[in-house]
Amino acid sequence: MGPDRFCSFNQSDPCYAAVGDKLNLLMVRDARDQELHLYKELMDSRELEVFRIMNKKKKKHESIRNRSEFIFDNGTLIINRVIRADSGTYILELYDSDGSRTFKKHLPVNIEAPIGSVEVSISCFSNQRSVSCSSDGDQIIYNWTLNGEMLEQGSMDGNTTIQLNEGTDGNISCSVKNHVSHAQKTIRVKPCPVSVVFVLVWCFQLMVLLGLLGGFHIYMRHTSGKKQEDQKVRMRRFREGPEHTAEDS
Incomplete structure (x- = not known):
């Protein structure tokens, strides 16, 4: 099981977690005397009730039933081994004893594949060198540096390539990251063989x-x-x- 990720319905930014992580969704400070409903927006704009507390009884949707738990003392729903299908916008609603809604908040949750191993290779041409970087993962941002100085950065879909002139010398690094992980590979730029x-x-x-x-x-x-x-x-x-x-x- 992956590391713990903590998100709250009071935060303004989206929630991110890696596939396989344990996601802790903090909903209320104390849920022992609460009526609570947690929905997930579907593609057709319908809402699926994922979790509910009424009269101190819990009800879970089958999609999380066997891999989740709820802690009443701190109002946290824990989803173990999150999957891509857990991504979506969640809606929390709270009600008082009279049945009046007292709270409603949306929280986008994004489950991303973490960065895999980073591979860097060099190809030689007549007067140029082509350096390629590849890695697995979702929403990857790459960053090329040469001897610590920035060369290029941007979004990467599987791989990225940068051109170096014949006289380039030093250590070149390819750093990749997304919202849930990061990795880097550095190699020495050597003269091309004859x-x-x-x-x-x-x-x-x-x-x-x-x-x-x-x-x-x-x-x-x-x-x-x-x-x-x-x-x-x-x-x-x-x-x-x-x-x-x-x-x-």
Whole structure:
């Protein structure tokens, strides 16, 4: 069984409890000489009588009969192991001995699933890191901090993601909470590992570039050698003169 939650019909704020908690609803200071009726509003605007005291006798609705108790001395209805179906607006009415109503008050009661474990993970991209946070629970509010400084906050439906640049360094925390619980997970932001695929592609590109440069070098040497040979032939013919040229013809 969860911890005790205490709510009163004199409070101005709604009442919150976690699934499985023990909910203590304080209705009157002393119920030994009271006529008391506790209703719950239904979706169709009808009212369901959940609990009643008349002539010092109690009557409970079957929805809470086996998991509730009432303490006359402090006028408290205790509902054990509350469930989501216990959520709703409750109406308390008190009557005097003449049957005249002396008190009527509404109290919204919200039963929420508590925060589960918080998971934080990092995904690396080319020049950014994506950090994700996930958790279970109802009406979750998340809060990102980096080295204690606020980055982002808002409502979370299952998970939330934040983008960090490549140079981000330090401890990043994801805090989550609702009205009945809270949790936090902190991890160290580390440099992204070098991608094996990136290294292979880079090596392939380097090999192709070196191959092209080697081929171009061979081509230039071959071209340069041919030009030098042609130059030597022209120079030899020039030195031999026209007579040698005529004999050749």
